[in-house]
Amino acid sequence: MRTSIVLTAAIAAMACGAVRAEVKDSTPNGFTLENSQVVPVDTKTAWKALVNDVGRWWPKDHTWWGDAGKLSIQPRAGGCFCEINGARQALHMTVTFVDPEHTLRMTGGLGPLQGMGLDGALEWRLAKVEGGTKITLWYRAGGYTPDDLRKFVPVVDQVQGLQLGGLADYLRAQAKK
Structure with missing residues (x-):
């Protein structure tokens, strides 16, 4: 049931014109997506928001229990990108590389890829550019499944756009304060 909720939310996002990622490649057993946005803050500010304020910018519709405030990222090797809601808990991803202000x-x-037994690598890359910071969200996922993963690419593409867009919008709002 949760998979259908996530897919429905992603389809709704498509109708709203959410930011779309670039599909770098797509095969029956995996895919790579990449998208970037420039925000009017320095890399230090962008990094702090990425790792400390995930509950303020992550789309609540893309959490297990509908409350992004339950999310946290521990920015250290072996750290948890977790959602803790009392006894209900989810380890979304494990932090494997940290270069503060540059790469997480x-x-x-x-989401549903976890329940399908699939794996992925997600990178948040921050780079100083004229006018602020370029944030690139790169995601490669794959593994064995009897399903053709290419059919999931449009949905994951939209969700990635929502995640990057959420961080970018949050930082733009912070810059106006």
Whole structure:
């Protein structure tokens, strides 16, 4: 049932014109997506929001229990990108690489991909550019499944756009304060 909720939310996002990622490749057993946005803050501010304020910018419709405030990221090797709601808990991804103000890499399966036994690597890359910081969200997922993963690419593409867009919008709002 949760898979259908996530898919329905992603389809609704498509109708709203959410930011779309670039599909780098797509095969029956995996895919790679990448999208970037420039925000009017320095890399230090972007990094702090990425790791400390995930509950303020992550789309609540893309959590297990509908409350993004239950999310946290531990920015250290072996750290948890977790959702803790009392006894109900989810380890979304494990932090595998941290280069503060530059790169945060996590591995695991997001959303319904986790329940399908699939795995992925997600990177948040921050780079100083004229006018602020370029944030790139890169995600490669794959593994064995009897399903053709290419059919999931449009949905995951939209969800990735919502996640990056949420962080970018949050940072833009912070810059106006």
